[in-house]
Amino acid sequence: MPLVCLSLTAKTIEEDLATIERYRGKIDLVELRVDLLNPTEAFALRDFPSVAGLPCILTVRRKCDGGCFVDGEGQRLVMLAKALAYARPDTSANYAYVDLESDFRVPAVEEACHTFGTRIIRSMHNVAGMPADLDKAWAQLACEPHEIPKLAVTPKSAADLARLFTWARGLPPGERIVIGMGEYGIPSRILAERIGTCISYTSAMHSGLPAAAPGHLDPSILEDNYRFRELNRHTEVYGIGGSNVLASRMPQLHNTAFKALGRDAVFLPIPANDVSSFLAALEATEACGAVVAVPLKIAILKSLSRRSPEVEDIGACNTLVREDGGWAGYNTDAEGFERALLEFLGRSDLQGLRATLVGAGGVALAAARVLAAFGASAVVINRTVAKARALAERHGFAFGPCTEHSTELVADHSDIIIQASRVGMEGETEGDPLDWYDFTGREAVFDLIYRPERTILLERAQRAGCKTTNGWKMLRYQSAAQFKLWTGAQPPVSFFA
Ligand code: NAP
Secondary structure (H helix, E strand, C coil), X not given: CCEEEEEECCCCHHHHHHHHHHHECCECEEEEXXXXXXXXXXXXXXXXXXXXXXXXXXXXXXXXXXXXXXXXXXXXXXXXXXXXXXXXXXXXXXXXXXXXXXXXXXXXXXXXHHHHCCEEEEEEECCCCCCCCHHHXXXXXXXXXXXXXXXXXXXXXXXHHXXXXXXXXXXXXXXXXXXXXXXXXHHHXXXXXXXXXXXXXXXXXXXXXXXXXXXXXXXXXXXXXXXXXXXXXXXXXXXXXXXXXXXXXXXXXXXXXXXXXXXXXXXXEEECCXXXXXXXXXXXXXXXXXXXXXXXXXXXXXXXXXXXXXXXXXXXCCEEEEECCEEEEECCHHHHHHHHHHHHHCXXXXXXXXXXXXXXXXXXXXXXXXXXXXCCEEEEEECCHHHHHHHHHHHCCEEEECCHHHHHHHHHCCCEEEECCCCCCCCCCCCCCCCCCCCCCCXXXXXXXXXXXXXXXXXXXXXXXXXXXXXXXXXXXXXXXXXXXXXXXCCCHHHHC
């Protein structure tokens, strides 16, 4: 079972001890990051393990390895000697581990560790990227048999993450630590068992402390959101891939549902900017299914082994299901949009409704199909007019640019304004895509964005007296359809609460 280690990043030992108390029960061991402590704390290093009450890793991380220690190797040796010397007969009063970099070879320290029962984690950190040759980097660790090898690298894409997983899974069995740092590496911290690492490092970010390394999660996220303790070699893996997925609410939604149904499955974010690296990451993590997010919903089409009738019809895919021979693509945006829209308007059809659709990307394709199928007439406005035109012509709608030149068109289609562009989405382009349009207060406004809860557009519409809603309900409805595609089961009622 991989262990959860809390890296302690406070400036004093007293604060570090208080942090341990807050997380006790969620963690198996702690890493004292001496390089982050105030220099005056050096005198308390020796006694730390006896008061921590958990196995401790001693680490004095240099700046070049991603830490803060800049005082030179002589001074670092003094720190290590202060902490490791005078071993106690009760071994729990000694450091269980010390993290020593592969280029730090001091026989006296190694002998002391051996004598006092402190195991050496022999580490190499690449904070700048991924070594081109992982085998060579691994060999450079030059571990003794009783040492634990640790390689921490920084994937710069989902393709790098895939390479790391594939490489690590090819290593012979044994105790080791393999970490992908940074946002692209996050799946390696959650799927510790699958990548074959014996320790997953975390930081107490929920207690207001800084992360010890990029990509650390808070232990409560690891345990509560991802059920880290229950994950195993056979756990089904699902993910959401796209450019802005780290703050997605989908992991929480799907993981809560998996738990409620007692399903051995986990859902995690897989940051990816292009289709081929996303698919490589899904293969390397042996995923069973996935959500395709912005901006991959149309680009993914050519990589599908089978397309559902909805995908064929809409021209965009937001859901992958693994099948023999590849990935089957589905579209649940249309179903989610349809349910949320009809509920919002309190109608069962859209005959006579005049709608403005802002955007002509993946989700707008699905929304346009629903509007046409239910009898609405619409105008599509978009930054790229050619895309608005192509979408509008498929359904017999009007089209125009997303500028003040479309004011009259919008006024003529203003029973409902459906905002389906990325403008206003957290982490994307900030702003209000209709800042040139004055609401009369009679329009219903449906912004498909759910992060933030209220976009600038929605706030402005609400102030004008419009009836408004965001994309939260749609997200739940379309996610429920995805859940059913993957599991064959309806999600629990809590999914919609
Ligand atoms: P997409 O395929 O990447 O399409 C993006 C759309 O936004 C395009 O129309 C694009 O215009 C426009 N756009 C992007 N940046 C822009 C900018 N700087 N200025 C003006 N227009 C810009 O994305 P998508 O998958 O359709 O998603 C669109 C939005 O819907 C996202 O915010 C997403 O969160 C939301 N959504 C919500 C749900 C839900 O369940 N609630 C589901 C899916 C999507 P161009 O054509 O000119 O590039």
